[in-house]
Amino acid sequence: MEKLEAWTGMGQDSVLEVRVTLVDSEPEIWRRFELWGSLTLGQVHQVLQAAYGWEDAHLHRFVASDPFAPLQPVDGEFPEVPQWLPGQQCEEPGDRPEEDCSLDQLLELGSGEAFYEYDFGDSWLHQLELVSRRPADENSPPARLIDGARRGPLEDSGGFPGYEEIMDALADPSHPNHAEQSSWVADMTGSAEPIDPAFLDIPAVNRALAGQF
Incomplete structure (x- = not known):
């Protein structure tokens, strides 16, 4: 990923402790950060990519409220x-540039809460809580x-159904898809080493974050 853009200076006196939960994960996949309130949403996107071990290969968006909650009409x-x-x-009337909005501003709009969705196909939806x-x-x-x-x-x-099937196949050498899924995971991770879905390497994440600024 590219280095983060220079700090804009907005909210420069605030460090926000933010808990990020991958919605519907079971067991729960979560992260707790200290973040400058002045970070743009584009910068927050890069932080989350590093923290979940992703490669910024898909579309993403931020919203101030649950994007899948039923909408209530106002005046019809x-x-x-x-x-x-x-x-x-x-492209659409409701679209806003993420470069023009800070984390502080988004959380204020959502009364201390916001959502981040990565990969609209797999739909990895995250809830951000101040x-x-x-x-x-x-x-x-x-x-x-x-x-x-837990790792991302x-x-x-x-999505979760596919990821759970992959983890089940990897955990059982007698599984009919074990060899196929092991090969696919090795291609995706660039390593033949087995992955542990319960392991989160916090120091490695922080080294990655330090390299972005």
């Missing part, structure tokens, strides 16, 4: 629901992973 009409995308992908806020100091990095559980699902694994 359904309201426009804004979504934040990379500027070059904004836990706390504190003043930044000169030692506050722009992004730091402080806790979490593999790219192109077919």
Whole structure:
């Protein structure tokens, strides 16, 4: 991934503790970060990609409320629901450039909550929740992973049903798809080493984040 763009200076006095949960994951896949409130949503996207081990290979969006919740009409009409995308992908009336909105601003719009969806086919939907806020100091990095559980699902694994089938096949050498799925996972990860879905390497994530700024 490309290095993050320069800090814009908005919200420069705030470090936000944000919990990010992969919606419908069981066991729960989650991350807890300390993030500058001034990070643009494009920068937050890159942070989340690093934290879940993804390759920025698919479309994504941010929204201030659950994008799959039923809409309620207002005066007989359904309201426009804004979504934040990379500027070059904004085509619809409700589209907003993610480069023009900070994490602080999005969470304020969502009353401390927001959503991030990656890969509209597999639909990896994340809920972002503001836990706390504190003043930044000169030692506050722009992004730091402080806790979490489980590795991110593999790219192109077919959402949770597909990912669970892959993990089942990998865990059982007698499974009819074990060899095929083992080969596919090795191609996806670039390694023949077995993967542990329960393992999250927090220091490795933070090294990746440090390299983005």
